[in-house]
Amino acid sequence: MRIPVLVLSGFLGSGKTTLLLRLLEEIASRGLKPGILMNELGKQDVDGRILGEHSPASLEKLLDGCICCSKKSEMAGSLSLLLKTKPDVIIIELTGVANPEEIADALTEPGLIGQLRLKRIITLLDAEHALDYNSIFATDKQLVRTLRRQLEVADFVIVNKTDLVKPAQLQKIEKAIRKQNEHASISYTTYSSLHLAPLLEGVTKREEIKEQAVQRLQMVKSISLKQKNAEGSVSSAPKHDHAESDRSFSRIQTLSLSWTTSARLTREQVERFLHRWKKELLRAKGYISFPNQGQMYLMQHAGKRTNWEPTAYTGEPYLVAIGIEFDQERFKLEWEQLT
Numbered sequence: 001m002r003i004p005v006l007v008l009s010g011f012l013g014s015g016k017t018t019l020l021l022r023l024l025e026e027i028a029s030r031g032l033k034p035g036i037l038m039n040e041l042g043k044q045d046v047d048g049r050i051l052g053e054h055s056p057a058s059l060e061k062l063l064d065g066c067i068c069c070s071k072k073s074e075m076a077g078s079l080s081l082l083l084k085t086k087p088d089v090i091i092i093e094l095t096g097v098a099n100p101e102e103i104a105d106a107l108t109e110p111g112l113i114g115q116l117r118l119k120r121i122i123t124l125l126d127a128e129h130a131l132d133y134n135s136i137f138a139t140d141k142q143l144v145r146t147l148r149r150q151l152e153v154a155d156f157v158i159v160n161k162t163d164l165v166k167p168a169q170l171q172k173i174e175k176a177i178r179k180q181n182e183h184a185s186i187s188y189t190t191y192s193s194l195h196l197a198p199l200l201e202g203v204t205k206r207e208e209i210k211e212q213a214v215q216r217l218q219m220v221k222s223i224s225l226k227q228k229n230a231e232g233s234v235s236s237a238p239k240h241d242h243a244e245s246d247r248s249f250s251r252i253q254t255l256s257l258s259w260t261t262s263a264r265l266t267r268e269q270v271e272r273f274l275h276r277w278k279k280e281l282l283r284a285k286g287y288i289s290f291p292n293q294g295q296m297y298l299m300q301h302a303g304k305r306t307n308w309e310p311t312a313y314t315g316e317p318y319l320v321a322i323g324i325e326f327d328q329e330r331f332k333l334e335w336e337q338l339t
């Protein structure tokens with residue numbers, strides 16, 4: 001069972017902490033236990049303090065740097081600490097300049113991959129300023145790209161601070177959102193106030209998830225037993241039984257593939273394979289070894305580039321593909337043909 005992770009993204013001052021406080025209230029009213037990871041660019045833990053005043057939730061903070069760059073390596077440690085508190089859901093509030101797809105990447109670290117599942121990316125927009133970012137930050141292409149990415153990968157877009165603009169502005173904002181993202185649900189809010197059930201769909205208590213899994217397993221067993229009795233043969237029951245809440249609802253999907261050792265895989269094949277998937281693939285990462293080389297490599301693939309680094313990792317090889325609405329079955333099949 002993997003703990004669902006909700007990611008709150010959005011530029012500085014868009015209303016992320018305000019939404020987080022609302023979510024925590026709703027989560028508490030459902031008797032669920034949250035874990036929170038907050039990231040702030042400055043040394044001052046302003047939001048953490050606000051949160052501490054409002055909620056007794058387990059909280060990890062990464063200050064003075066962005067999760068998606070300088071603090072990335074510390075993120076896995078913070079999430080592991082949060083997992084020890086046995087939360088039902090983890091919420092990560094990003095800095096305003098973070099790219100949420102980096103989080104999907106960080107959740108695939110060896111110690112975390114079987115334990116967490118990216119559930120949803122929620123991006124907030126400040127209605128008063130959202131349309132000005134492109135011109136305000138025209139000289140900072142990286143930032144403009146990040147802000148665009150926050151929209152592109154979102155499952156929910158919340159246009160907040162609607163009290164500060166006229167309705168015509170909201171129509172323009174909706175058009176701009178739809179240019180980047182045709183699929184996300186869009187809500188218009190003041191003080192991040194909205195019906196929260198859709199954001200928390202599939203978030204349940206750990207015990208309930210276990211119970212659901214046991215019930216489903218028992219059901220599968222009893223069906224296959226009945227079939228066995230009726231037909232005199234065993235029907236093929238699914239190997240893994242994932243409870244409903246273990247599903248990701250995010251448009252960003254993470255596929256993890258493992259194999260033992262491959263007798264024929266080469267570095268060039270891996271690179272060619274990933275390149276073929278460039279349209280849907282946001283990123284790929286893997287711990288891969290090659291025949292006749294005693295060395296394991298950490299492979300990191302982003303955009304057109306694939307980097308290989310020798311690593312001390314000694315576990316089974318695996319490949320993680322992070323894509324946006326991609327055909328996971330076909331990817332898996334093509335990979336299996338290589339290994």
Ligand SMILES: Nc1nc2c(ncn2[C@@H]2O[C@H](COP(=O)(O)OP(=O)(O)OP(=O)(O)O)[C@@H](O)[C@H]2O)c(=O)[nH]1
Nearest residue numbers: 012013014015016017018096160161162190191192
């Ligand atoms: N007028 C108005 N103010 C809002 C609204 N939502 C939030 N605010 C205020 O805007 C400020 C920023 O809100 P936060 O929730 O801290 O925004 P944030 O995205 O967490 O900000 P950073 O931590 O800087 O990234 C706070 O003073 C909020 O009270 C809104 O809908 N209308």
